[in-house]
Amino acid sequence: MSDSQKPDSRKTVGETLIDLLEANGVEVVFGIPGVHTVELYRGLAGSNIRHITPRHEQGAGFMADGYARVSGKPGVCLVITGPGLTNIITPMAQAFQDSVPMLVISGVNARATLGHGRGRLHELPDQRGMMATLALMSHTLHNPEDLPAVMDRAFAILGSGRPGPVHIEIPTDVMAMKISAPHLKPAAKTRPRADxxxxxxxxxxxxxxxxxxxxxxxxxxxxxxxxxxxxxxxxxxxxxxxxxxxxxxxxxxxxxxxxxxxxxxxxxxxxxxxxxxxxxxxxxxxxxxxxxxxxxxxxxxxxxxxxxxxxxxxxxxxxxxxxxxxxxxxxxxxxxxxxxxxxxxxxxxxxxxxxAWAELTPKMQVEIGIIEKIRDTLPGAIIVGDSTQAVYAGNLYYEAGRPYGWFNAATGYGALGYGPPAAIGAAIAEPDAPVICITGDGGFQFTLAEIGAAKDVGANVIFLVWNNDGYQEIETYMVENGIEPEGVKPSAPDFLKVAEAFGLPAKRLAHVDELAVALMAFRGHDGPSLIEIHQTGTVGATV
The missing domain is CATH 3.40.50.1220 (TPP-binding domain)
Known part of the structure; x- marks a missing residue:
């Protein structure tokens, strides 16, 4: 048999990428496929890697963050060039501030077009340069044969020093190129040790x-x-x-x-x-x-x-x-x-x-008591928070019932909308644990559509909406500083009807004493659910 008749044992860059992810223990990727990444998906269906489709790339990044915190593995995302990548910048910045390992693999336009500014679809002036400002590493794969070494370096960085986001971009003309099958092994990781x-x-x-x-x-x-x-x-x-x-x-x-x-x-x-x-x-x-x-x-x-x-x-x-x-x-x-x-x-x-407890206001003590009720009703619970008043109170004083049982975006970068998708990622990482997302009526609307992603994957998340009719934390701050409140009363949908539209069971509490029963009922439900506490409409939610 001549060389031209021998079967081609090589794989495309996209197929090899999936092999290298598997070799490094990746079990889940978060992403929205597009024309600029479909070649990276070529080997995905035949692999053991589970793909999660969010409703927005910001959701992909926050899901990867929650997944990484609970699983201890890097959260991996696949996003398109241009808007897909700029959409995920906020989660990457949050991951950088909170030292969360995240690998973002994006497309970029064909090599011959880069830097010319000729109006290509999803074109950015300098995509890699932009990402280098907030990633521990940002690399453009110009040579397809470099893929194994680049992936090895990425996972070594993710597992050796202070964790954070890493970015690899693959030009569209490189994705389909074939390369020799590399030796598949996990990247070496070395953590520093004092003398x-x-x-x-x-x-x-x-x-x-x-x-x-x-x-x-x-x-x-x-x-x-x-x-x-x-x-x-x-x-x-x-x-x-x-x-x-x-x-x-x-x-x-x-x-x-x-x-x-x-x-x-x-x-x-x-x-x-x-x-x-x-x-x-x-x-x-x-x-x-x-x-x-x-x-x-x-x-x-x-x-x-x-x-x-x-x-x-x-x-x-x-x-x-x-x-x-x-x-x-x-x-x-x-x-x-x-x-x-x-x-x-x-x-x-x-x-x-x-x-410390005595320093807190009576309102904060009530809010923390409700969080403690969640912890005590659902042992082993993971509570993921957004930037809302109850979460701020919990950050001042709250003892979670387990490691990685309390995290949120109200510290560090402080991105609103973090909680719902991060909770979905946490539930994917630990499907048997009760996961509760505490989110405000304002912050929830940043990533409200991710309820659909939770439904798709059957994530056992209880979305606990803390409804105070707007951005009350900011309104209070304005008043305390002698500023007439403006822009702090965004209208909210009827969250129970939103839940119904997505096929989720939901309950609005008339009294906080109903919380434990509602939690137990929804804990037995397979998939996501929603509870609403209204700060003034739910008796016992505030002083």
Whole structure:
């Protein structure tokens, strides 16, 4: 048989892309196919990868975000060039701020057309340059044979350092080109680890401390069991940021309250050692009210996977470049096997919890009580929030019942409309867990159409609409600052009729006491459902 008669064992770039995604453990992709990406779909139907179709590329990105947080795997999106990519920029920015691993694979116009500005469909002046401003890596695949190496680099970045969004764009003329089948293997991942001398210095400070406290951010949740063991050894209260809530829910050392609160700051200021794991120490967690009241820390040991983050401050007595898992493993070994004498850590934590609760307004306490009712009614629940007043209250004080049981977009980038699609992604990642999305009547309308995506995939999400007839948080802020409210009363649809239109069961609560029964009823339903709490129309929803 001549060479021309031999069957072609090569695959297209699109087919090989799917093979490489599978080799790196990808089980789900989120995307909306278009003319500029159909060749990337050529091998998808025959693979083991599940495709989820949102109603908007913004929904795809937020679904990928929620999926990644709960599954621990990168959220992967396929989007078209131009508007598909610009639509997903907001979720990528949210993922960047919250350190969520996201791989966005987009099309781009044919190589010969790039940079000429000749009015091609979906053309941007410099698409890759635009994405490079917010992606950890942005690469244009000019040479089809480079695909395996580019994918290897992408997954190495996603799994080694501080997570975030990665972007790969494939020109339309490259997608259908055939290349030799690569050796399929997962990308190598290497997480930083501190040297023994640095760990010894940290251990010496830990053992000398009489009143230590530990700050834990979202980047350290995967190491929570070992961090708890270290906290018990040092008898140190554990202060968790929004993205770490629930990591220590059964521990008397847990302080599930914001470092923006005066009482939590007093706990931290009175400590003789502050050990910070995987926390950005950014404004939305540590200085929510922008009062510059977070205390200066004289004996801060800061552990972070990102050297740039360590350099940004606050100033630390000792900065440790390491993953949280590696650092706490080494600190446990270096601090010895036995527990130190108790230094009233649990008492300090309890005092702070009580003082933090007392700082909250009665309205906030009511809202948190409703969130706690959800947690207690549905053990193991994942509560995904949007930027709405009840969620803001929960970020100030709420103990989730499990790790990754509380996250939202009311910190960091703060994108409205995040909650509904992110909750769908969470339900896809963990289909047996109860998932509740708390969203406002205003924010829900940003991504309301994603109810259809939830219905399509049978996502077990209970959409809890907290209806306060507009953007009440902003209206209150305007009034408090002497500004006549304007633009804060967008009309809302009848959410129960919207649910009915999509075939979802729904209930509007007359009294908050009906919540537990409604939650249990919809928990037994296969697929999404909706509950509405009206801040003034539902008795008990506010003071």
């Amino acid at each position: 023994a001398d640095t760990i010894e210095k940290a251990a010496t400070r830990c053992l000398a401390a009489q009143k230590p406290v530990i700050l834990v951010g979202g980047g350290a949740v995967d190491a929570s069991e070992k961090i708890l063991a270290l906290a018990e050894r040092l008898d140190a209260p554990l202060v968790t940021t929004t993205n770490a809530r629930g990591a220590f829910s059964k521990s008397p050392l847990s302080v599930p309250a914001s470092p923006s609160l005066k009482s939590v700051r007093e706990l931290i200021a009175a400590s003789d050692l502050v050990l910070a794991f995987g926390t950005q120490m950014g404004q939305t967690d540590y200085d929510m009210y922008a009062d510059n009241g977070f205390p200066a820390l004289k004996n801060l040991i800061r552990i972070d996977i990102d050297p740039a983050q360590l350099a940004r401050g606050p100033d630390a007595a000792l900065s440790i470049l390491s993953s949280a898992e590696n650092a706490v493993t080494d600190l446990l070994a270096a601090t010895g096997a036995g527990n130190r004498p108790q230094t009233s850590g649990a008492e300090r934590a309890e005092t702070t919890r009580q003082a």
